[in-house]
Amino acid sequence: MLLATPLRFARGMFPANWHQLSSIFSRSTANTAWRGGIKLVGHKQLSNQRPIRTLSLAGQLVAVPLQHGRSLAEPCVRIGQRVLKGEVIGRGGTAIVWAHASTSGTVVAIDACHPADGDQPLPAVHIAADGQERWAPPRFPPHPLTVPALAEFALQMGLVGLGGAGFPTGIKLAGTAHPLDMLLINGAECEPFLTCDDRLMRERAADIVAAAALLAKVYGITQVRIGIEPNKPQAMTALQQALVSTDRRIEVHALPLRYPAGGQPLLVKSLTGRTLAPGRLPAEVGVLVLNVATVYALGRALLHGEPLVSRIVTLSGAVTSPGNIEAPIGLSISTLLAAAQPHGTGDIQVGGPMMGRVLANSAAVVSKTTSGLLARSESLFPPRAATRPCIRCNRCVDVCPMALRPLQLLSACEQENRALLQQEKLTACIECGACSQVCPSSLPLRDSFRHAKRTIWLGVRP
Incomplete structure (x- = not known):
């Protein structure tokens, strides 16, 4: 079972002036509030203090x-x-x-x-x-750059979403039969411990802005909005400064300081006021949504001819040398852990504590969706209490950002009742884990929903 970081109100974890930052960087939009969510201790200060590093690959x-x-x-x-x-x-x-x-x-x-x-x-x-890091000749997109050509080029350059699910970027870029008027860039990074997007925005803001402006030009989009939680003031400032050099209408907006602000339906609501109903694609409400690291990678491909061959990985938790490393795709996890120097022999968490998983194979390698490696310890990742009967407190309903009924969903999962799962909107669950986080009975809510989607809903059995 995934052990989530303990629920606490994040008092003292963010800059004292974050309310002012919010008013500076965010412009009001009607009906942008969404219900639910939780406030978590971020632990981001463990890994966001050092610049992005690289490793020598000689002999690797x-x-x-x-x-x-x-x-x-x-x-x-x-x-x-x-x-x-x-x-x-x-x-x-x-x-x-x-x-x-x-x-x-x-x-x-x-x-x-x-x-x-x-x-x-x-x-x-x-x-x-060979340790020489010699590049192949750059390959640039066709000219003129149309939407179909952009989508095909993204597939050929190996681009996928770097924020979580890893959906092929080319397919997302091509699936725009509906007219678009807005590009939304997800820089929320609301998972505790993870800071790879934070450091990327701080250090490579100009590249992100240039890529966003080019995307907007190709699609004829008039507005670009970058959403960031205001616990990343340096990233917000870096992007704001980079905007001086563009003539596109690009804005930096502060998102709500609560998890999971980066969930796609919630990001769309926060930045546009539009409602993305379960099963609908962002293009159906006129928006294109991309993670900030995906936009950066797309910019490297379009403007520099570089395919996606690396990603930034956060090293954090109980380690001696935390930080962020730009890791080649396929690099062994053991090499990254050697650079981080974990304390003890505890489990390694891949991804954030809310939506990630425990590393199952010590011989594993970095994939395009490997956002972080967290060395677990009891102080940072306290063991979950034993599961007890539900006390009907309704907390899971209160925090669900998708307005679902987690207990009823759990019952449908246990019954393997597909009709009931459809009635309770299993597919609307974004697997954020907020319900599991607040459950005083330690019911395996999120894990059950994730398992049910794969087995009962899709029919994939171990």
């Missing part, structure tokens, strides 16, 4: 997955072949996310690897790094 072996979700690229290299960083090593047809070498070196195997945040081994190209 990377295993770049060829599969992402249902997208499986065919390997186009052979064992013994020398490859350059950014070179295509897996390609496919329509709707396939291509794979690229994340370092220069020699292909030593085409075999399975275990992604850090996945359930099953995936086919991968294994590369022995």
